[in-house]
Amino acid sequence: MIDRGRTVRRPWTAAALVVTLAAAVLTVPTPARAAVSRADLALRWAPIHHQDVDVTGSHALAGRSDYITSVDFDGDLNGRNNWDRAAAPDVSFAAHAYYSVLETATHWYLTYFFFHPRDWTDHPFFETEHENDGEGVLFVVERDGSTYGTLRAAVTVAHSDFYSYTPAGSTWTSGRESIDGTLNFQTSPHDPHRHPVTGQEAKGHGLKAHPQYGIVGDGIVYYPSTVAETPEHADDRDVRYRLVDIFAPGGLWAQRANPNLFAHLGAFAGDTSGGCGTGTWACSVNSANAPWGWDDGDDLPARGEIATDPAKLSTEYFAIPGGLSRTYTHNPYASEAAALAEAARTAPPVVD
Known part of the structure; x- marks a missing residue:
């Protein structure tokens, strides 16, 4: 007799259990791949950096004047005592580099900034030196659906000139500016990735794609990392540098109005104290720039736009198949775009 008030449960068989569990597994939704963080993007594309080092003369400090470091390497944010x-x-010469990541729907724009306490020379004729030095590179990465995208182009800062590069096989070609060379890649011993390779000259620290600038004699090879190592000597070929977000709370962008660190728009405060210019042609003041002060006066983009509006600069420098979006989905500079533009228009020129 069947009890109409109860559900009759048949005993499970092994085969039925397997089929049921398999169906359950198949219906579990696959989690969406998490978006890569800006810090991870910056670490992925940060350059392996070849820094030439000169150890001659008293201003070289046995090579330390060519080491990259942080703006507060001496424990303060006073640009006039560096x-x-x-x-x-x-003081610490632990290796640091600063970065920013801007985003549109089509591209990521990664800016890297390398700081030296001195821009120096070791002879008295025609060349000047100055307190603080800041040069760097912009990488443009296409958002092609892969985790880290594809690096399409680079623009480097060498004193008061910009130089443009594309990797082998890039679909980008020359725009208003001619392409100055090929951006090469190298595998890091500290991670599984092939990184773009950059180089800086000794003394003046102009930056180009390697090997247009590279190590001649003594030099440091810096590798991107989350730790900051100090070179053991002036010819150390494996030193890790720590990446620091320009937009971090209390960071470089947050200090932009600090008169002890900046004299005016993006220009580091620097004076002639401490022997700068002694035995040389001259020592100039307030002569180094943060990224929002970088400028190539012969080119159309305005001062600082390599960092603050890199999509605009990209469309000027390169011919881009399919174009790119000019609408930023992440740009912390944008809140002060009008003030930056006005300051760039009225600020005195800074010649690095």
Whole structure:
């Protein structure tokens, strides 16, 4: 007799259990791949960096004047004592580089900034030196659906000139500016990725794609990392540098109005104290730039736009199949775009 008030449960068989579990597994939704973080993007595309080093002359500090470091390497944010403090035995030359990531629907724009306490020379004729030095590179990465995208182009800063590069096989070609060379890649011993390779000259620290600038004699090879190592000597070929977000709370962008660090728009405060210019042609003041002060005066983009509006600069420098979006989905500079534009228009020129 069947009890109409109860559900009759048949005993499970092994075969039925397997089929049921398989169906359950198949119906579990696959989690969406998490979007890559800006810090991970910056680490992925950060350059392997070849820094030439000169150890001659008293201003070289046995090579330390060519080491990359942080703007507060001496424990403060006073730009006017960096030349002086670079000679102190208690300061840190742990390797750092600053980065920013801007986004549109079609591309990521990654800017890297390398800081030196001195731009120096070792002879008295025609060349000047100055306190602080800041040069760097912009990488443009296409958002092609892969985790880290595809690097399409680079623009480097060498004093008051920009130089443009594309990797082998890039679909980007010359725009208003001619392409100056090929951006090469190298595998890092500290991660599984092939990174773009850049180089800086000694003394003046102009930056280009390697090997247009590279190590001649002594030099440091810096590898991107999350730790900051200090070179053991002036010819150390494996030093890791730590990436620091320009937009971090209390970071470089947050200090943009600090008069001890910046004299005016993006120009580091620097003076002639501590022996800058001694035995040389001259020592200039307030002569180094943060990324929002970088400028190539002969080119159409305005001062700082290599960092603050890199989509605009890209359309000027390159011919881009399919074009690109000019609408930013992430650009912390944008909130002060009008003020930056006005400051760029009225600020005195800075010649690095």
